[in-house]
Amino acid sequence: MEIKPAAVDKKVFYDRLGKLALPIALQSLMLAAVAAGDALMLGRIAQDEMTAVSLATQIQFVQNMFLFAITGAGAILGAQYWGKKDTATLQRLFMMMLRFCGLVSLLFFAACEAVPQLLMRIFTHDEPLILIGSAYLRIAGFSYLITGVSQCYLTEMKVTDHVTPSAWISSSAVVINIILNAIFIFGLLGAPKMQARGAALATTLARVAELGLCLWVSAGKDYIRPAWSRFMERNKQLGADFRRQCLPLLGGGLFWGVGFTSYTAIMGHMGADAAAANSVAAVVRDLICCVCNGIGSAAGIMVGNELGAGRLDMGKAYGIKLKNISYVIGFLSTAVVLALTPLVVRMVLLTDEARQYLTGMMVIMAVYMIGRSVNTVTINGVLDGGGDTLFDMYSLAVCMWGVAIPLALLGGFVFHWPVLAVYACTCLDEVGKIPWVMARFRKYKWVKDLTRD
Numbered sequence: 001m002e003i004k005p006a007a008v009d010k011k012v013f014y015d016r017l018g019k020l021a022l023p024i025a026l027q028s029l030m031l032a033a034v035a036a037g038d039a040l041m042l043g044r045i046a047q048d049e050m051t052a053v054s055l056a057t058q059i060q061f062v063q064n065m066f067l068f069a070i071t072g073a074g075a076i077l078g079a080q081y082w083g084k085k086d087t088a089t090l091q092r093l094f095m096m097m098l099r100f101c102g103l104v105s106l107l108f109f110a111a112c113e114a115v116p117q118l119l120m121r122i123f124t125h126d127e128p129l130i131l132i133g134s135a136y137l138r139i140a141g142f143s144y145l146i147t148g149v150s151q152c153y154l155t156e157m158k159v160t161d162h163v164t165p166s167a168w169i170s171s172s173a174v175v176i177n178i179i180l181n182a183i184f185i186f187g188l189l190g191a192p193k194m195q196a197r198g199a200a201l202a203t204t205l206a207r208v209a210e211l212g213l214c215l216w217v218s219a220g221k222d223y224i225r226p227a228w229s230r231f232m233e234r235n236k237q238l239g240a241d242f243r244r245q246c247l248p249l250l251g252g253g254l255f256w257g258v259g260f261t262s263y264t265a266i267m268g269h270m271g272a273d274a275a276a277a278n279s280v281a282a283v284v285r286d287l288i289c290c291v292c293n294g295i296g297s298a299a300g301i302m303v304g305n306e307l308g309a310g311r312l313d314m315g316k317a318y319g320i321k322l323k324n325i326s327y328v329i330g331f332l333s334t335a336v337v338l339a340l341t342p343l344v345v346r347m348v349l350l351t352d353e354a355r356q357y358l359t360g361m362m363v364i365m366a367v368y369m370i371g372r373s374v375n376t377v378t379i380n381g382v383l384d385g386g387g388d389t390l391f392d393m394y395s396l397a398v399c400m401w402g403v404a405i406p407l408a409l410l411g412g413f414v415f416h417w418p419v420l421a422v423y424a425c426t427c428l429d430e431v432g433k434i435p436w437v438m439a440r441f442r443k444y445k446w447v448k449d450l451t452r453d
Helices: 010-043 047-056 058-083 087-114 116-121 127-159 163-186 196-217 236-268 272-288 290-308 312-347 352-385 390-414 419-426 428-432 434-441
Strands: none
Touching: 010 047, 010 163, 010 196, 010 290, 010 312, 047 058, 047 116, 047 127, 047 196, 047 236, 047 272, 058 087, 058 127, 058 236, 058 290, 058 352, 087 116, 087 127, 087 236, 116 127, 127 163, 127 196, 127 290, 163 196, 236 272, 236 390, 236 419, 272 290, 272 312, 272 352, 272 419, 290 312, 290 352, 312 352, 352 390, 352 419, 352 428, 352 434, 390 419, 390 428, 390 434, 419 428, 428 434
16 A cells, blocks of 8 residues: 655754754765865875875775675664664664674775785876875774774764764864874974875874774763673574665675776876876865765664654655755755865866866766765665665666766777766766666655564
8 A cells, every 4th residue: 555645844854854964964074074184285295195195095985885884784774773762672783783894894904904005006007106005005004993893883873863972073083183184294293294194194093083982972871882792692683684784785885886986996097187186076076965965864864763663654755855855955066066166176286287177077076966966865865764775786786887887998998088078977877867766766665664573
């Protein structure tokens, strides 16, 4: 039987959305500010330093795909169980996330310490960039070891109505990171001038501070904490539910993460100027995407809470309203990118050719932002909130890996298209799949309760 959407109390809806989305958007903005700070500070020293660090951080980007799949599965189930007020199951989910994230973090740390030059060669054949990036990874690898644990704590806080402390912790870590960036990159306050290695050291120390804050804040009343005495305890049914959400998220995350890394590698092999312009454009993209990231995360929690509480009609109504909001955010983001283009082009030291590339990339990105906003809120928010995680993987397999990446590879290495034409290919998938996303949304397969008694 078709479930009719309930009437939405706009005041309650927007109050809830604001309380969730604003802190998460701020958290996303602060995290993106680290990359922006790295790019701006290193860009004032040398183009190669900035470009090498941008390429090296793609390793953490891939690691984050694993971490986000694990914590994303925990958030989907966690939001529904929180709606049901089942804190015992939430604690089991917390420990499950910690086990998997800890293993992933350990593997990426080992790779950064053992074979950093091999990792850099994935993205560039320029020897100076490889040397700078390898030095960065050897230090930053220690931060990758810590990140997985802190992300589990932050995810648990978000789904249990502690989103503001979660945002405060992340924001504090970012402020620490930016301050330490300036100190170690430029050699301020008597510190050695470490340039790219200074950015890595600042990141590592900030991650240590972030984990310390997570442990301190979560010791308070009403917080869900892991029961370390039962850390290795298994729950067969919950484990199966977790895998049912995690594996499609992981597949989609890897398709998306490795796909984005492929885009960076393609642009990196088109010359230092193209790589530099793409590095700056990526920072701007991540900053502008903070709003849709915040609303997307809030959408997953809001829809999940309603579905888990058994209010399927209200969950459906919230999903429809959030989908409509995503279009507004998309067009506003387009306007912001176009307005910022002249300022961004003047802010970093680039060659004349790289500056021309950057101007063109910003215009192309303005159109891309519409698709990115709609898909982030609809797929990663509403559909995932109801457990419809397989669609994201399918859409990425077809649109990114079946269309965008092959076109970019052929354009860059076979037909030798202009740099901006290749960059446009890397932005094609988000805009192109909007009709498919809307068709999936209207099937309403995501309107379901995932919890168990």
